[in-house]
Amino acid sequence: AQTVTQSQPEMSVQEAETVTLSCTYDTSESDYYLFWYKQPPSRQMILVIRQEAYKQQNATENRFSVNFQKAAKSFSLKISDSQLGDAAMYFCAYSGANSKLTFGKGITLSVRP
Amino acid sequence: DVKVTQSSRYLVKRTGEKVFLECVQDMDHENMFWYRQDPGLGLRLIYFSYDVKMKEKGDIPEGYSVSREKKERFSLILESASTNQTSMYLCASSLRRTGGLVETQYFGPGTRLLVL
Numbered sequence: 001a002q003t004v005t006q007s008q009p010e011m012s013v014q015e016a017e018t019v020t021l022s023c024t025y026d027t028s029e030s031d032y033y034l035f036w037y038k039q040p041p042s043r044q045m046i047l048v049i050r051q052e053a054y055k056q057q058n059a060t061e062n063r064f065s066v067n068f069q070k071a072a073k074s075f076s077l078k079i080s081d082s083q084l085g086d087a088a089m090y091f092c093a094y095s096g097a098n099s100k101l102t103f104g105k106g107i108t109l110s111v112r113p
Numbered sequence: 114d115v116k117v118t119q120s121s122r123y124l125v126k127r128t129g130e131k132v133f134l135e136c137v138q139d140m141d142h143e144n145m146f147w148y149r150q151d152p153g154l155g156l157r158l159i160y161f162s163y164d165v166k167m168k169e170k171g172d173i174p175e176g177y178s179v180s181r182e183k184k185e186r187f188s189l190i191l192e193s194a195s196t197n198q199t200s201m202y203l204c205a206s207s208l209r210r211t212g213g214l215v216e217t218q219y220f221g222p223g224t225r226l227l228v229l
Contacts, residue, residue, distance in 0.1 A: 009153075033215070035218075044220055044221070044223070045203065045205075045220040046220070047217050047218075091155065095215040099144070099161070099163060099169070100158055100161065100215065101146070101158070101215050105153065105154065105155040106155050
């Protein structure tokens with residue numbers, strides 16, 4: 001079975017600085033998707049970024065980018081120029097051929113003004 | 114924009130009551146999912162459905178059942194609520210890609226259920 005590991009439960013970053021959230025996963029599949037989701041306090045879970053395993057190029061969405069290392073099964077999220085609105089819980093997730101999405105336990109990111 | 118709505122934001126029920134949580138999506142998605150979210154445990158899949166009247170057990174189906182009579186609606190049923198089912202319940206929907214991979218999931222706002 002696939003597993004997703006987010007080893008850090010909490011992180012903190014100074015406003016305008018850069019922070020990297022780590023995620024590792026375990027799979028024997030070659031075709032899959034990886035996601036980062038954001039859940040602000042008391043608000044809806046939304047997609048931050050998505051990576052398709054067959055694409056070598058790392059996905060980027062404005063201030064958010066990933067470092068996808070397929071051989072190492074690592075999928076970290078980099079947030080540049082952190083803003084107060086980035087404070088949230090972030091979940092890494094894996095989608096494979098079993099039609100399910102497997103989530104990590106999440107990391108709480110706080111942003112210091 | 115995809116919209117996923119859930120019938121209640123907050124719900125308080127008594128032990129032994131039958132509880133219905135409803136989820137509706139407006140984007141004609143094939144897949145629909147029910148998760149529960151607990152601190153320190155992340156999101157755990159209860160049930161999912163890839164088509165009308167179809168359902169598959171997730172990782173923690175015990176004590177729950179589901180119903181999908183229409184494509185846009187997916188209901189989660191707690192047959193006899195217990196205190197250990199106090200949790201946040203999230204519904205999601207997604208397109209289904211050929212080969213079974215799940216595309217981006219869109220989430221509802223969640224229902225915080227308290228069972229007394």
